[in-house]
Amino acid sequence: MAKAKTAKAAPGADRPGEVDIQVRPGYRRRGLGARLLAAAAEGLRADGRSSVIAQVLAGTPAVPFLESHGFECVLTLRGMLLRLDDVPAERVARLLAAAPAGYRLARWRGVVPDEHADALARAKHAMADFAEYEGTPWDAHRVREMAEIVAKRGDDLYTVAALSGGVIAGFTEVVVPAGCAGRAAQYDTAVLPEHRGRRLGIWVKAAMLRWLGEECPGVREIETDNSGDNAHMLAVNEELGFRLERESLEYQAAVSDLPASGR
Structure with a gap:
């Protein structure tokens, strides 16, 4: 009927908690959402969190609800979908043929090879979209751990x-996904600042499409989320054939501004 969920964040109060408030349509406008938010706020305070984020679909009742309780929109995310049947093989071949001079491709499935672990951790720092929420620095241990988490749930992490x-x-x-079929999920893509402007992003993405076509022909779609102000990555994805499916908004609030139970 109604539920509040406080997702676990990484240890340490330097990172925001996450809250998801849901009330069935027939039970709205009765104060249930505010009561659930207050209950979630208690848990956040007990956990030592100073801020909290919530992600909602644009244009839904969740937007005015969050704004009326002190949340501010800090990020717009555009959900995009690529249907692989709609991507001509010639397009992928053309992008691969336009390889930037002085670079070569490497690829692996699962945990990063030891010889690339430190370099991948450094490359992860090139991602700025979520830097505001990144409290834990990337290192070789963390990049290996991420791949291990993916594997534990039965999925495979492919990297180019x-x-x-x-x-x-x-x-x-x-x-x-497990079974190598259906819809895959785009995770991180980044290019170090000093290497930008050479179409490396679209080159590695094209190489990924060819690899998945060879190794996972059952994968028919890839979904991704991009920051609304990341014009370069949006343009790269649109050139590949991704199309807009939804728009999400990420809101943030100080936990001290959230209502307390009984108010």
Whole structure:
């Protein structure tokens, strides 16, 4: 009927908690949402969190609800979908043929090979979209741990990287569901600042499409979320054939501003 969920965040109050308030349509406008938010706020305070984020679909009743309780929109996310049957093989071949000079491709499934672990951790820092919420720095241990978490739930993490000497100049990751069929999920894609402007992003993504087509022909779709102000990555995805499916908004509030139970 109604539920409140406080998702677990990484240890440490330096990272925001996450809250998801849901009330069935027939029970709205009775104060249930506010009571659930207050209950969630108690848990956040007990956990030592100073801020909280919530992600909702644009245009839904959740937007005015959050704004009326002190949340501010800090990020717009555009959910996009690529249907692989709609991507001509010639397009992928053309993008791969336009390989930037001085770079080579590397790829792996699962945990990053030892020789690339530190370089991948450094490349992860090139992602700025969620830097405001990143409290834990990337290191070799963390990039290995992420792949292990994906594997434990039965999925596979595929990574394609563009190398310049021993440096990972850019990379892209896709998580393929168990059984290697259906819809895959785009994870991180980033290019180091000093290597941008050379179409490395679309090159590694095209290499990923070819690899998945060879190894996972049952994968028919790839979904992704991009920050609404990341014009470059949006343009890359649109050139590949991704199409807008939804728009989400990420809101943030100080836990001290949230209502307390009994108020």
